[in-house]
Amino acid sequence: MFAELKTLLVQNLKLDERMVMPESLLEDAGIDSLALVELGLLVEQHLGITFTEEELVRTASLTVGQFSDLLAARRQKLQEVTP
Amino acid sequence: MSRSRAAITGVGLLTPAGIGTKASWETVRNGTKTMAAVDPSLWQIPAALSCRVPGFDGEAFLDPVLARRTDRFTQFALVAAREAVADAGLDPADWDGARVGVVLGNTAGGMETVEEQCSILEKEGARYVSPLLLPKMLPNMVAGQLSTLLGATGPGMVVATACSSGTTAIGVARDLLAADRYDIVLTGATEALVTPAIIAGFARLGALSHRDHDPAGSSRPFDRGRxxxxxxEGAGVLVLEREADARARGVTPHAFVTGFGASSDAHHVTRPHPDGQGTQAAINAALRDADAIPEDIGYVNAHGTSTPVNDRLEAALLAKNLPHGPPISSTKGVTGHLLGAAGAIEAAFTALALREQVVPPNVNLTDPEPADLKLPTFPERHSFDLALSLSAAFGGQNAVLAIARH
Known part of the structure; x- marks a missing residue:
């Protein structure tokens, strides 16, 4: 999942690859409040994972790795309910 | 001596005539080609021509994140401003940002972004509209982004007077410099309105050339066949400073803004006043401001849009005002009409013409309609100290700059 997330961050949002590390805070990687909304849409369109606005706001303080883990958990949940 | 001269110490240009001041100016000065071409991005509109900045890609000139978060009109201005600041020999790391300001002209902001997002709204729904819509399209965002890029924290603004925006912005910047609001002001204008809806709108007004069978001959100011x-599209940015400050830094200004005049036709939304009274008032005001008389004018960079109405009225007005017959040219024959940015790039061309003592030619002028004007068709060596740059606009807002060699 980290690799897929990194692709979205680097190729779609043009963030500096060197800043996109698992331990980097999303904000330090370049995800400000505007980019977070864009990232929410990208995740929906490319990975099929949907966040509400409230959920998305709560991810702002995560690291890239934590966000990646959250995506993995959401995907797992989706797969469980969609046989 | 004018009451309030501003030294032009830096010039940055990004125009259809070239990327960078040198390339743009040399193409315009030599008048060797015209930049119009059939534009495939405007396929919905019959006979749609444009003059694009050749090979421009924001990501090649700017930080990729900044490029994707800015509309094309802002990208143009950022690149041109960076060149202008370097040309002035200034380093933003050294300046007192609170004394540096931005006064840029623009017509309608980021319409490319607006049209793209309108399409997404219609096809996909509101949820898919980009959060960057407003940060990219707001007209004032270009001043905001430029102040951020260069640490210019003095007053920043965008003025909108349609196709005279660039001229108005430079005049306002000169006035604010004279009023001691700034020590350094980055001024000029930017425009990126070659978008399907905007071009369709101009087409419906009957304002555009239909010469798609002859793109190179389509922009032909003052020619009977226009x-x-x-x-x-493009941008022009000037750095203005007080002359004493420029001299103290050991910088020789390119030229000086010595007069600014503006007026409103109060006549019609798109048609100029038939007797040219608004442009006349702006010329008079610019000359008064520059403490000059008509006979002092050694060159005019005309608005010269290549529309039948504008060029006829403007030619008549210039013939009446300048019976001593200085050379007159419209550089739009090379560049096309940059709308709100036209006045900015033309003020820059006028300053460079004064510095080099050469008049840029009228291209595509094979059958001049006005018989009583001196309209050079080749670059002409010329000794002159004062020039006018004229702009007019939808909305009837006329603006004129007087630019002096010394």
Whole structure:
């Protein structure tokens, strides 16, 4: 999942690859409040994972790795309910 | 001596005539080619021509994140401003940002972004509209982004007077410099309105040339065969300072803004006043401001859009005002019409013409309609100290700059 997330961050949002590390805070990687909304849409369109606005706001303080883990958990949940 | 001269110490240009001041100016000065071409991005519009900045890609000139978060009109201005600041020999790391300001002209902001997002709204729904819509399209965002890029924290603004925006912005910047609001002001204008809806709108007004069978000959100011303008894009940024400050830094200014005049036709939304009274008032005001008389004028960079109405009225007005017959040219024959940015790039061309003592030619002028004007068709060596740069606009807002060699 980290690799897929990194692709979205680097190729779609043009963030500096060197800043996109698992331990980097999303904000330090370049995800400000505007980019977070864009990232929410990208995740929906490319990975099929949907966040509400409230959920998305709560991810702002995560690291890239934590966000990646959250995506993995959401995907797992989706797969469980969609046989 | 004018009451309030401003030294032009830096010039940055990004125009259909070239990327960078040198390339743009040399193409315009030599008048060797015209930049209009059939534009495939405007496929919905019959006979749609444009003058694009050749090979421009924001990501190649700017930080990729900044590029994707800015509309094309802002990207143009950022690149041109960086060149202007370097040309002035200034380093933003050294300046007192609170004394540096931004006064740029623009017509309608980021319409490319607006049209793209309108399409997404219609096809996909509101949820898919980009959060960057407003940060990219707001007209004032170009001043905001430029102040951020260069640490210019003095007053920043965008003025909108349609196709005279660039001229108005430079005049306002000069006035604010004279009022001691700034020590350094980055001024000029930017425009990126070669978009399907905007071009369709101009087409419906009957303002555009239809010469798609002869793109190179489509923009032909003052020629009897003209049939409309060719929409263009780009930016021009000037650095203005007080002359004493420039001299203290050991910088020789390119030229000086010595007069600014503006007026409103109060007549019609798109048609100029038939007796030219608004442009006349702006010329008079600019000359008064520069403490000059008509006979002092050694060159005019005309608005000269290549539309039948504008060029006829402007030619008559210039013939009446300048019976001593200085050379007159419209550089739009090369660049097309940059709308709000036209006045900015033309003020820059006028300053460079004064510095080099050469008049840029009228291109595509094979059958001049006005018989009583001196309209050079080749670059002409010329000794002159004062020039006018004229702009007019939808909305009837006329603006004129007087630019002096010394």
């Amino acid at each position: 049939d409309g303008f060719v929409c263009a």
